[in-house]
Amino acid sequence: MGEPMILKADLYREHGFLKGLYLGLKITMMTMIRNLFKHDRMTLNYPEEKYFYSDRFRGKHVLTVKEDGTLRCTSCMLCATYCPAQCIHIVAADDSDKSVEKAPVSFEIEMLRCIFCGYCEEACPVDAIRLTNEYEMSGHAEQEWVADHYELAFRKSLNNGKGVVSTVDDKDRMKLRL
Amino acid sequence: MTEKVKLTWNGKEIEAPKGSNLLKAALDNGIEVAHYCYHSGLSVAGVCRMCMVEQDGVPRPFPSCNATCGEGMVIRSDTPKIKASVEATLQFHLLNHPLDCPVCDQAGECGLQDYYMKHGQYDSQMIDKKVHKEKVQDIGKNVMLDAERCILCSRCVRFTEEITKTNEMGILNRGDHAEIQCNETLKNDYAQNLVDICPVGALTSKDFRFKQRVWFLEDVHTTCIGCETGCSVKVSENKNGAFRVKPVYDHEVNGHWMCDDGRYIYKHVSSPTRLGGAVENINGLFVPADELNVQAAVKGKKTKYILSTALTIEEYANFFNAVKGKNVEVALYTLPSDGPEFDGILRRGDKNPNLRGAKAAFELAGFDHSQAGLDNLLGSISSSDAVFVVVPEILYNEDHFNTLIKKVEKAGVRIALACGETLGTLRAFNYLLPIPAFLEKNGEILNYQGQARKLRKGMTYGEASKDVSYYGKWVNL
Amino acid sequence: MDYKDVANYKNYALLSYHHIPGVHNIEVFERAGGYETMKKCFEMDPEAIKEEVKQSGLRGRGGAGFATGVKWGFFTKDRNAKKYLLCNADESEPGTFKDRFLVEKNPHILIEGMIISAWALGTQKGYIYIRGEFYHQAMVLERALKEAYAKGYLGKNIMGKGFDFDLYVHRGAGAYICGEETALISSLEGQKGQPKLKPPFPAIKGYRGLPTMVNNVESLAAVPWIMRHGAAAYKQWGTEKSPGTKLFSISGDVNKPGVIEVPLSTTLKEIIEIHCGGMRNGNKLKAVIPGGSSSPVLNADDSYAVKMDYEDVAAKGSMLGSGAIIIIDETRNMGDILKYTLEFYHHESCGQCTPCREGTGWLEAIFKRKETGKSSKSDIVLLDKTAASMRGQTICALADAAAMPTQGMIKVFREELEQYVTAAPKK
């Protein structure tokens, strides 16, 4: 936060306000001139037209799956621990597959509490949770705002319900085992 | 009193009994020394090589767990040489460790994690194939073994060899293929201690498995009410409930250990079927009721109380204060003994945690606490009576309790004061009223030695404000 | 194996009976003068025997080279207390086979040495812990013991002195670590052969918690000669600090590998060229491992210059150890030699102390990274660092024994090893 302020102050000190004014107006004028001759609108006809956010956008969460289609999440609870809004609720249990050992039986995110900070994604050691660029999350009742793991992993918008496959961890593990 | 000697550890003067263990002396004096295999309740193995120290005048570093305190020793564990050796040894510990912290229950209280943050923080150079051993082995008695996570400190082997003398655990093979194995299954009644002494996640509790991460839990230091020993324990709990019981070192009563039965005393406290408020029994169905209805039912009846032995001294005192001077009969129901009187380690057959406190309180108030007193009370029950029975908090012997209930059946109004689940046995009662569980009250109990043991209040999961003395005021309404 | 120039042996101490055919037989042995010293010793004060051994400067031949007389001095002087004498015949150090050679030809010299030592130390029971692989040698010893019992040299009231000494053979079952004295005691106690924490030392608290003296075969076998000829005569050989003669087991690229007895301080050049008949195929010498696999390697120049005694070998940066000399000629790749060494220590680590258990395995893994295509020159640096961090960290010396040759090899043949680890794996 502090850095650009200092830069601005320096600019002001060295060149007076005129240079800043010039720079600002230059951008404005250039945009104006461009818009005079190019006919692209700044607005969209939502919802018919949709804005496509970059992949870095922090929208609705997705739980990734392994190649066999099971959840990648090992329910280590690090996301739940890290979550500043405390909106992630995981119930873990033994997995029948001994190499997996621990898997969630329920994974819920309270969407109304979530602040989309992306900490869960950062905390996850196995690339099991990601924030997508999906931003449409409207609902009618309180119930709809608690996303369970079917919703998070296998909703229609994700590969037609097949989920997002992540293999990052597998490769790492393979490297270790060789 | 043994002779004390003074020694210097990292420039700090400490005092310890002469000839006592050097590492223990440091730990007792609040000096943090990394160690895995040393446990003050077990013999010295000296295999983890983490507690190396240097002494002035001794050419080579040596492990402090195998040294004894002598007058004027100058010990250093913060020299560059020692720091480097601890870091290197830690690296060796972690070499073949699978690093499955995400799925490991020990994470958060794991010796490897703790020491890595304190003494390690190196960049791993291990890019080679790790040695793999068998994971997820259920070795009985609610203990899970993961041989791969094991750092072979041999604490568990020494525990089964020295404490329980049952010799179930052993280290098979040699070199880096050495692995902990259990001979068939665990057979001792102290098996859960293996989980406690394991410094890493090799031995974990099946009961606690994947229930919670330990950093979500808070410990309440209280006393076990499983039997008359009164072991010092801590119960780990959070708002979702209580999750496990672990022993706390107390040299007068339990030392480092506790028995397996005591591990499950938390279960009823946060059980979803726990009694939340007054309920009425309508044709075998428990229906929530208003307390005033119960009071109305008791009104005009002669009240009789049968107390259990799991209440605190304070509760007994308050109760007898409440009923003082009133025409009331009070008797004490004691649980029958279960198993041998004493198994040689900790467990006692007498399952009445505060029998001594109860007897003292009865005597002080002038009531009869004997079996004869109970028989008298039971014999005199008629339909004009209202009988309050305090259900023993840990009901070891339901059949024995059922015989008591049979005798109470003649009473006009039968009321159970319970802090646990609504058991089938309680169908014989007309009303159930809640009382606080041991984890929801402060107080003291007297153990078999006559020593006052403290119960401490943790979180509240049920009705905790109305204890026995509250219902004691309902005498002769 | 036939030992053609056995005639040389009679000049020295330990192998002085080896040229006599059938000396494993007690009759033959006695005719040659065996057991006479023992009889003489029973007339002596035990303390005087101890003193004589101390005067002789005999150093433990198992590897550490600790003076036997001094070690005996630590032993309890209470003759009535229950105590044990153990003979360490678990020679497993790669390259060592001197004890096998000594025992299979002449078991009685060891038995005589043990009886004298037992009388000096006042031990009532003794065991010869022989490695499991030496089945025939164990049988030879058993037979010799029977003969000695029959003669009354063992058992109750030996030589009418009211002194009882029972001696038995105990076979190991294949574990290098059991050559370490506390591991040997653990193994004898019927446990895994894992070394025990020191202190207490075995001389104070050893086998079954009682005072125990553990000596190498060669040390014990040297005792009769010393008692017969006197400490001064023993000191005619060797140097001030390493007196006497020593058995050397020589293997590798020489024409005549085998066991020789020479005075300490004989030059390695003499040993190679005279006693072993020179290098095999006339190849050039590249390196010598002078004291078993755990000693750091010497390069050719040092090898030709070194005198085989405890000090001079140490001055060259290695150690005399058990006297197992492995001669390596120019055709060998030192990387292979180090690989064999590391595999050996990985396999033989007892698994007790972490630095050794994990370290020995990792040393091997680092060194073999080329097999998985992940090697780089810096692996040698890591190898050196890892070996260094294993030293002095464990209960026994096995971690050091794995680290020392690694570091020694890196010091002397660094470039060759760097080439070795980065070379493409053999198909």
Next chain:
Amino acid sequence: MSQTEKFEFTPDRLALYKEYLTRYDDIDSALLPTLHLAQEQNGWLSDSVVAYISELMGLPSIRIKEVISFYDMLYDQPVGRNIVHVCTNITCSMFGGREIYSGLLKHFETGYLTPTRDGRISIQKMECLGACEQAPCMRVNNDYVGNIDLQSAISKLEELP
């Protein structure tokens, strides 16, 4: 010789065991000789052997299992009638010990300690056998065979019963 087949010392071995006990001052120390004895009789140390010895000597069976797994020459898996130890240590490897070992495994189509299909031979890679002057060497049952090469080793093993 399965895992569960009942095991008992033959009378003469039992007598030998009793004799061993007199050699030692406690029963624990006699464990290693007793295990050697049992292995001589049974070939390998199955669970039932462990159980028998555990009862005979009054030692916890895990202690016996620990000991068996610790030593190279005590086998907790079925082995062939003849045990062949091939030295793969420094000197022997210099003279081709490893090639002989892998050659033998290939020739007899077996693996480390796995008995050949006819149950005749188990080949075990051993650390230094203490016969470096005869490198490369191997140990056939209890006899040392020195200065071998692959051909002579194979022909030696083919002679075995």
